[in-house]
Amino acid sequence: MADFPEVLGRHRVCGEEQTAALGQHLAGHLRRGDVVCLFGELGTGKSVMARAIAAALGVAERMPSPTYTIVEEYAGSLPVLHVDLYRIADEDEFSMLGIDEALAESVSLIEWADRVPHLAASAAVRVYLAIADDPDCRDVTIERGAR
Numbered sequence: 001m002a003d004f005p006e007v008l009g010r011h012r013v014c015g016e017e018q019t020a021a022l023g024q025h026l027a028g029h030l031r032r033g034d035v036v037c038l039f040g041e042l043g044t045g046k047s048v049m050a051r052a053i054a055a056a057l058g059v060a061e062r063m064p065s066p067t068y069t070i071v072e073e074y075a076g077s078l079p080v081l082h083v084d085l086y087r088i089a090d091e092d093e094f095s096m097l098g099i100d101e102a103l104a105e106s107v108s109l110i111e112w113a114d115r116v117p118h119l120a121a122s123a124a125v126r127v128y129l130a131i132a133d134d135p136d137c138r139d140v141t142i143e144r145g146a147r
Contacts, residue, residue, distance in 0.1 A: 007142055014137040019045045023052030030107045032078050037113030037120045040129035045138050049127060050109040054080045057107060071099055081106040085115040
């Protein structure tokens, strides 16, 4: 991953447009094989952030949440893998998905990454979203991961 100190740290974003702008900025620093883990409760903007990153990577098609399909692949300037682990119980169930090769060949956007601690620990980037004191705003923390 390229150096991206201006994206790391705490940010306050208000509304989907600002959340998307931060995601688009982060996307400019990602490369094939990077895993971006998105953490936050329901409604904090994980899917908004994932869609913005994917759009900045050239994904033109509509990107619905993969809550029921769990994994969706998209073509862009880099392949994008969008994964929603909300319905995954543990790491064993995650390994049954068999997506290790796809993770290595894509920029992978993983929602509910806390369900698979080893994946979160090895991610290139961790993004934490929380509802701020203003319900239209989010406190976002972006950390460099292990990669």
